[in-house]
Amino acid sequence: MTKTVPAELLxxxxxxxxxxxxxxxxxxxxxDITQLLFKYQLTLSILKDPDIxxxxxxxxxxxxxxxxxxxxxxxxxxxxxxxxLHETCHYICMDEIRRKDIDTNAEGGYDEENAVxxxxxxxxxxxxxxxxxRMMQDMDGWGYTFRLGSAKAWFEYDAEDALAWLQHYNLLNxxxxxxxxxxxx
Numbered sequence: 001m002t003k004t005v006p007a008e009l010l011x012x013x014x015x016x017x018x019x020x021x022x023x024x025x026x027x028x029x030x031x032d033i034t035q036l037l038f039k040y041q042l043t044l045s046i047l048k049d050p051d052i053x054x055x056x057x058x059x060x061x062x063x064x065x066x067x068x069x070x071x072x073x074x075x076x077x078x079x080x081x082x083x084x085l086h087e088t089c090h091y092i093c094m095d096e097i098r099r100k101d102i103d104t105n106a107e108g109g110y111d112e113e114n115a116v117x118x119x120x121x122x123x124x125x126x127x128x129x130x131x132x133x134r135m136m137q138d139m140d141g142w143g144y145t146f147r148l149g150s151a152k153a154w155f156e157y158d159a160e161d162a163l164a165w166l167q168h169y170n171l172l173n174x175x176x177x178x179x180x181x182x183x184x185x
Contacts, residue, residue, distance in 0.1 A: 089115075
């Protein structure tokens with residue numbers, strides 16, 4: 001059930017504009033990203049070709065969006081961090097059968113997609129140049145849509161189902177922080 005969003009939060013949502021520049025791979029420490037992915041048995045592959053027209057392997061949406069094939073997340077220097085974490089969280093949240101054969105399309109249903117968005121907000125705090133608040137700004141700036149008008153409003157007032165999903169699959173610890181495990185069932 002959706003909680004009532006306080007008027008002061010609604011006014012900041014309406015008046016605020018996202019950061020002009022969405023953080024990309026080049027804005028974050030590669031070591032931080034690699035260490036985070038390693039916790040989830042993932043590897044990072046950064047395409048070294050400087051041409052932004054080079055397709056990213058495993059990218060479902062194309063352009064600069066991250067790709068996922070097997071346990072490798074593919075990015076270019078212009079790939080947004082939110083995209084990298086979104087594909088990472090798909091890998092974390094999918095069941096073992098889908099994870100074994102993943103190539104480009106993470107699939108999953110509505111509840112899993114919400115859990116992915118919630119988890120990517122939490123995992124943003126593991127990257128020194130990113131925070132949960134900055135992740136939500138970048139998600140809004142990129143065009144993620146939430147029925148309360150922003151990622152922050154959704155996360156704070158309408159994401160109980162996503163949190164419950166992550167708890168159900170034991171992807172969070174008792175403090176509702178990532179426990180760095182993969183979904184097993």
